[in-house]
Structure formats: C-alpha cells, structure tokens
Amino acid sequence: MTVLLYPLNTTAYAAGFAACEVGADVIGVEPSYVDGAMALTGLGQTDRQGTWSGDTKTPIHWGWALKFLLAAGTAIGLSNTIYYFPDNATARAIFTSELNRFAERVPASGGKRARGKFTVLKEHELLDVVRSPFFPFPITGFTFIDASTAERRVIKIACSNAGDCGDEGDIAAKVCVTRKGREGVMSSGEPTNGVRPGVETPAKAFDEYGERLPNIYPKPYQREGRADLREMANNMRILVTTTAGSIKFGTMDLPGWDPRKYDTFLKIAVAKGYTKIPGSISGDPFQPGGAFLETDMNNGGLLQIGSNDVGGFLEWYALTWAGREVRKDEYILWCLGLFKTICVDQQWADALPAMVADTKRYGLIPGVFTFPGWNAGETVQMGTRRFKAPYIYEVTGIVDDDGLAYTTFAPPAWTGSTSYRVGDKSSNGLNRYQVTAVPVPAPGEPAVGTSAASGGPTGKTASITDGTVTWKYIGLVTPTAPTAYRPAGDTATVITGPSGDGAAIADGTRVTWKKHRFFQPGMSPTLYKRQGRRISGRAEQTFRDVILPTSEAGVDQPITPYGYPHFDSHHVTRSHNDNGNIAFAGGSGLAGVEDTRVAMMKWGSILPARLECPNLVVLRAISGTFMGWITSRIELATMNIGYAGGLALGLADQLGIYVGDLDYETQLLPVLLEFGAPLSIPKAA
Structure with a gap:
C-alpha cells in the first residue's frame, strides 16, 4: 500500500x-x-x-x-x-x-x-x-x-x-474533533493563555472630527485571560537585497494599489519615529549567495502590525484552497502596496525622510521566485499558464484550422459495432465527431444507429457515413504528445499576449485566456500559516511540557525533541484603548520569569483518538493547549x-x-x- x-x-x-x-x-x-x-x-x-x-x-x-x-x-x-x-x-x-x-x-x-x-x-x-x-x-x-x-x-x-501535515489541519477537520484559538486561563490553568494585554502606541486612533481611523477597530472589551478565538498569525518571509539590479518596490505593477489605504499606518510610523524600513531585517545574508546579496525580512514586524487581519484571514478555515489563494494574494498586494507607498508617496517622504531613504535601498531579488513568461508565437494548449505582468494567465480556448474550438475534454473513443444516438460524441485519433443522423426507428423503438465494425469516422466534413450512423467533424482533441497541436501554417499561435483581468481575453484569433492569479516576481508565493487548528488527541502538549523547570521532567512516550525560545504570537488586531490611542492586541509572552528551551513531543499528541481515525x-x-503547541x-x-x-x-x-x-x-x-x-x-x- x-x-x-x-x-x-x-x-x-x-x-x-x-x-x-x-x-x-x-x-x-x-x-x-x-x-x-x-x-x-x-x-x-x-x-x-x-x-x-x-x-x-x-x-x-x-x-x-x-x-x-x-x-x-x-x-x-x-x-x-x-x-x-x-x-x-x-x-x-x-x-x-x-x-x-x-x-x-x-x-x-x-x-x-x-x-x-x-x-x-x-x-x-x-x-x-x-x-x-x-x-x-x-x-x-x-x-x-x-x-x-x-x-x-x-x-x-x-x-x-x-x-x-498542514497548519490548517484540513484532513483532521474531516475526521476528528479540532479546535482553534486560545483557551482561557481558567479552563487551561496556564497563565499566558487567553486574551493578552494590548501594546499601546503614541498614535491617536481618531481624527480631528472624532471619527475612528480606517483599519482601526473598536476596543475589544474582553477581560485578559478569557478565551480568544480571534487569534491568528499569518507570515510570509520576504527575501530582499540592497544589491544593484533588484526589483524596486516603487516600480511594481500592483492591481488596486491606492496609497491612501496606508494613511493610518503613516500616523503610526510618525508617532513611533521610524527611521528604518518597517520590517525585521536579518543581520546576516544567506549563503553561499549568488549575484545578489540575499537577506530575509520577517514581515511580522511591518509597523508592528504584521498584516495579520488583511484580507479576511479569520475566514481562512472555512475557505476552499482556491479561496485561500485569493486571500493570500490580497495579503501579498497589501504588503507590497505598503512598501510602494513608502517609496513613491510624497506624504511619507515629507514626514519620514530617513525611513523612506532606507526603504528605497531594498528590493526583491530577480530570479528567486519566477513563473514561465508569455512568449509570442509559443505553442500552447488548454490549461497552459503563463505570466504577463501583473497576472498569471491560463489558456481556456484555442481555435483550429477550421475555425472550430478544440479541447482537452476528449469524448469517449469511437468503437465499432456500437449503438449511437443523435448528439452522441466520440473521438477518433485527434478528431472529435458528433452524431447528426441515425435511421428512422420503428414506432415505439429508440432512434439508434450502429457504427461500422472497424475504421470509424474520418476527415473534417459535416456528413461522414459510418455504418448506419452519420457524423460531423466538430474539432480537435489536444494530443498527448510532448508538443501541443499548432494549426498548420500558423507561425504565431500567440500574438500580443493577454492583458487585463477578464475571464475571456482574446489573444490574436487563435487563443483565449483567463486571469488565473496575481504574481510578483521575487515575492514568495507561500504564505506561512500559524496558530491553526489543533486536534484533541490521545495525549496533549501543555504549558508545563515546554516551560522550565517542569519540561525537564520529560514526557511519557516521547518521539522527538522540539522547541522555540519564544512564546510570541504576532499581534493581530489594531484597535483603540481607553486613552484613544492605537493599541495592538494579540501578542503572547511569558507571564513572568519563566523560561523555555526544548520540549518533548508525545506520541499521543500526533494521534487522533482511535475511534475517530486509527490510521x-x-x-x-x-494536540495541545495553545501555549503547549506554540x-x-x-x-x-x-x-x-x-x-x-x-x-x-x-x-x-x-x-x-x-x-x-x-x-x-x-x-x-x-x-x-x-x-x-x-x-x-x-x-x-
């Protein structure tokens, strides 16, 4: 098996x-x-x-x-x-x-x-x-x-x-009990669980008319330590470089970009006196390195907000994978839009010249994350995907020499001595055919014809005799050969390339595309999901398993060590506090002087209950509490x-x-x- x-x-x-x-x-x-x-x-x-x-x-x-x-x-x-x-x-x-x-x-x-x-x-x-x-x-x-x-x-x-193997636990959610969010202190007995204290900034959450600023939420009147199902952390590593020839943020083609979307974040940056690019730049470049000095930027530090609630991420678990891809693209566009705004919007340059100058030093790295680009004259087939800024496009229609659409959806292959009805379709070689006529039936009998014992319909006419069945040619089937079908004598199947964001984009007279998704060369296409579902398994990781000194006692049936020296859970909510200032809520941290090093994973913590799923x-x-899992x-x-x-x-x-x-x-x-x-x-x- x-x-x-x-x-x-x-x-x-x-x-x-x-x-x-x-x-x-x-x-x-x-x-x-x-x-x-x-x-x-x-x-x-x-x-x-x-x-x-x-x-x-x-x-x-x-x-x-x-x-x-x-x-x-x-x-x-x-x-x-x-x-x-x-x-x-x-x-x-x-x-x-x-x-x-x-x-x-x-x-x-x-x-x-x-x-x-x-x-x-x-x-x-x-x-x-x-x-x-x-x-x-x-x-x-x-x-x-x-x-x-x-x-x-x-x-x-x-x-x-x-x-x-996913943070989302998509398989687990279909076969066993799952949970998400942070348990409260009362139910878990763990001092750092539940709603955590907010972090206040000097920036005001209201304008001069008393209206709450965009992207700022009302104060969540929840007591600290209560269970909190809102928590989410979404992260995407951004590889950047200061080497000449980088893809500069200010030059990017970002659909829907509007610098005014970031005015609230300008207020935050001004209030906090930012002088550097808003992100956690790693101290040392990756090695061995190539033509570009490759440096990691943790976007969890973007103006201390991490973009964690951008694009409706709290719906993440209810979405299909395709829906998550849409949300991920919104997240990418938000992050890149922030950097573009910093680099090109005069308000930022006037208010924070040092931060703008530092941000302009960086750019994305060419050749790191790529997608095959559109090329004039390329032979394509149904489903071919190509990048032409700012989107990846997918071929949804191709026309053959006879002006008929061809498809990869091949009907059943023609068979001899077989009954066919009007409207039935079959394929014979690379050609597709449809029945147009069969003998007139006797009263009460079905209208069917019988194909010849061998051969089948051939040619590209509108009337092809095959036994007692008449067929018409309706187009070609995409071959399974390495190269796709190109109409005879056609030296430019693709002419000018797709553009726009429609669902039926003509490209010359032969090819139709649809927008598949946004893509920015050099930007990681993978969203790092955290704080997702957790199962209720045969054992449970707890705060005591990962915190010193109780973690040194070990666990029953260990399978591997693991650990991270931080209990951090990136801030996910921007709201106002009682002082009218912007505050970030959602971060985790140790309650006092406790310390964490390495814990042991229990065998039962990766196993659902046997009655839920044995294999x-x-x-x-x-399986674990939020603080045991983190x-x-x-x-x-x-x-x-x-x-x-x-x-x-x-x-x-x-x-x-x-x-x-x-x-x-x-x-x-x-x-x-x-x-x-x-x-x-x-x-x-």
Whole structure:
C-alpha cells in the first residue's frame, strides 16, 4: 500500500523521507504549484529551534532536519557543520537531491531495508476523505481535484496510512474533533493563555472630527485571560537585497494599489519615529549567495502590525484552497502596496525622510521566485499558464484550422459495432465527431444507429457515413504528445499576449485566456500559516511540557525533541484603548520569569483518538493547549516532528497495520532510536 501526505510542505517532506527510509512508498500531495513552504521559499534567520537547558551546544536536530542543516554547511565549505541560513537556491537543491534518492523503489538487500518511492503531485486540491464503512472506520483514500490540467478532474488516491501535515489541519477537520484559538486561563490553568494585554502606541486612533481611523477597530472589551478565538498569525518571509539590479518596490505593477489605504499606518510610523524600513531585517545574508546579496525580512514586524487581519484571514478555515489563494494574494498586494507607498508617496517622504531613504535601498531579488513568461508565437494548449505582468494567465480556448474550438475534454473513443444516438460524441485519433443522423426507428423503438465494425469516422466534413450512423467533424482533441497541436501554417499561435483581468481575453484569433492569479516576481508565493487548528488527541502538549523547570521532567512516550525560545504570537488586531490611542492586541509572552528551551513531543499528541481515525498522524495541528503547541510552530521543529511521524507511518505500512495501532515500546521506540532520535533531556552539569 501507500502512505499519503498532505500538503507537501517541509513537514511532509521530512515525513516522506523517513517513511521511504523504512521501506514505504509515499505520495506527497500539494494543492498549490509551489511545494516546500518556508524552507524552500525563504527560511527565516530568526526561526531556529531552542537549545537544551542543560547543554546549549548539543543540537536537538536529527533525521532530515540535521541532514539538511549539515548539507547547508557543506554548501558553504563547512564540513560537518550545521548552517541555518542557506539561500533559496541551495535549500531547494538540498531538498531535490534527497527527493531524487527516492525516485524509484529499491528492494531490500544485504541486510539493508527496502527504500520506498516518493511521488510528488502538485496542484491537487483536497476534496474529501474516503473511509471504510466498517469499524474502526479507517481512511482508505482521498479524492482530489486535479487542478494541474484544464479538465480539473476528480481523482481518487488510495492509501494505507496518512499524514496531515498542514497548519490548517484540513484532513483532521474531516475526521476528528479540532479546535482553534486560545483557551482561557481558567479552563487551561496556564497563565499566558487567553486574551493578552494590548501594546499601546503614541498614535491617536481618531481624527480631528472624532471619527475612528480606517483599519482601526473598536476596543475589544474582553477581560485578559478569557478565551480568544480571534487569534491568528499569518507570515510570509520576504527575501530582499540592497544589491544593484533588484526589483524596486516603487516600480511594481500592483492591481488596486491606492496609497491612501496606508494613511493610518503613516500616523503610526510618525508617532513611533521610524527611521528604518518597517520590517525585521536579518543581520546576516544567506549563503553561499549568488549575484545578489540575499537577506530575509520577517514581515511580522511591518509597523508592528504584521498584516495579520488583511484580507479576511479569520475566514481562512472555512475557505476552499482556491479561496485561500485569493486571500493570500490580497495579503501579498497589501504588503507590497505598503512598501510602494513608502517609496513613491510624497506624504511619507515629507514626514519620514530617513525611513523612506532606507526603504528605497531594498528590493526583491530577480530570479528567486519566477513563473514561465508569455512568449509570442509559443505553442500552447488548454490549461497552459503563463505570466504577463501583473497576472498569471491560463489558456481556456484555442481555435483550429477550421475555425472550430478544440479541447482537452476528449469524448469517449469511437468503437465499432456500437449503438449511437443523435448528439452522441466520440473521438477518433485527434478528431472529435458528433452524431447528426441515425435511421428512422420503428414506432415505439429508440432512434439508434450502429457504427461500422472497424475504421470509424474520418476527415473534417459535416456528413461522414459510418455504418448506419452519420457524423460531423466538430474539432480537435489536444494530443498527448510532448508538443501541443499548432494549426498548420500558423507561425504565431500567440500574438500580443493577454492583458487585463477578464475571464475571456482574446489573444490574436487563435487563443483565449483567463486571469488565473496575481504574481510578483521575487515575492514568495507561500504564505506561512500559524496558530491553526489543533486536534484533541490521545495525549496533549501543555504549558508545563515546554516551560522550565517542569519540561525537564520529560514526557511519557516521547518521539522527538522540539522547541522555540519564544512564546510570541504576532499581534493581530489594531484597535483603540481607553486613552484613544492605537493599541495592538494579540501578542503572547511569558507571564513572568519563566523560561523555555526544548520540549518533548508525545506520541499521543500526533494521534487522533482511535475511534475517530486509527490510521492518521497529525504533524502540525498537534494536540495541545495553545501555549503547549506554540513552540512547535517553526519549520525546523515541525521537520523533527514530521520525521518521527514519518518513521511511524512507514513502519506501520511495512507491518500492514494502522499507524495508531503501533506499540510504542516494542515497535516504534526501537525504530526512533535506530534513526537517531534524541529522546532524553540532558541535565545541567
């Protein structure tokens, strides 16, 4: 059977590599055209894991995370050295190299385990989960919309065990109980849970007429410590450079850009006396580097707002993947629009000349995030996508030599000695045909004709005899050959290229496009989602598991260390306080002098209750309180968790059992130790 992982972010890659290592075949499914999430689209300099409290030098990385970091060190000439900040191209190359190891299945030999095959499917949107009708109701497969082709077919993929690897917990939400937001202090007993204190700014929330400024909300009259379901953190790493030749913010073509949308943020920036670009620029450039000095900017620091409620993000979980893509584009446009406004709007230059000058030093990096561009005369087919600023366009119609539309939606192939009715369609080779006439039936009998025993309709006329059936030619079918059909003698299938944002954009006389989505070269196409759903699993990560000194006690049935030295949860709400000033609400932080380093993930924290689903592991939307979960939210931590979960999935597949039925002591633990999982916490000397 097969292990299925969705979506295909760095957690899924880690899980897939691990499952393949123990002999399972893996299918990794990604809804977008970009796989890998942050580590392949700009892994942030700040997002490193914590350290052991008693040993700050020994790394907690293992499995794929350790291999990745060592390979990054090798790339800059540091043998056997962990390096956290590989540039985008290097990170992609490291992942691709590892994926290539699993291009084909390798049988067991010489005492070595079999190695599984890792298959990647992109642009496949999760539609539904298929479950057995019999107890314990395991997942038997999934249905996906194949958005990689014009047909957008619904396909089914079977599996033996599965991994939900997304922050959204989309699989988990279909099969088990999930929760989101922050529990209150009373219910959780955790001092930093629930509504947190707001952070006041000097900026006033009201204009001279007493009207509340745009983008400022009323004061949320909730007492601190109460449960808060509004919390959300959305982040996107922006790779920037000061090297000459960058894509400058002021030159960008941004649909719907209006500098007046940012007037409230100008007031905030003035009140706080900004002198630098509004964002957290990392201190050191990524390496090994190429033609451009590549630097990471954490946009969570954009004027201390993080853009977290831009574009209706609180609806995120109710949206389809396509709906989330629309919201993501709104988020990108908002962020880039802010930088463009700073660079070109005179109000900003007059009020904050130093900040404007510093912002103008930066730009996006050419060649980092790209999409195939439109080219005149290119042969295209239905579903072809090409970039022509500011949008990616998709081919929705092509006309052949005879002035007829052709399609990839091929009707059933013609068959001999078969009954056909008027209106039926079939294909014969690359031609499509439709029945126009059959013999007149006897009274009470159906009007059908019978095709010839062999041959079938040919040619491109309006009357083609085939047995007792008459057909007409109605156009061509896109061939399955590597090159698409180009009408004979046509040297310019594409003429001037699409423009605008319509749904039927003519391009010459042959091709029709539709706007697919906005795209800005150099801007990461992957949104980093955090604080998503969490399951209620067989065990639960809590505040005590991640905070010193109680975290040093360890946990029952550990599967991997993980950790992040901050409890921060980016501010998500701009509102006014009782003083009439703008305040940012939503941030997390330690209640007093507590400290966090490294915690242990419990085996039961990635498992739904068996009665909910016996063959699923949940690798990001883990079971835990909000404060117990929060330090697991960075890429390197979830790569550790993913690798442990992948070993469990692969082992269960090889044993022919459900992953949730693995015995920890006799089955899972030996494999975790074999692959180097550090499952005991070093104590201080």
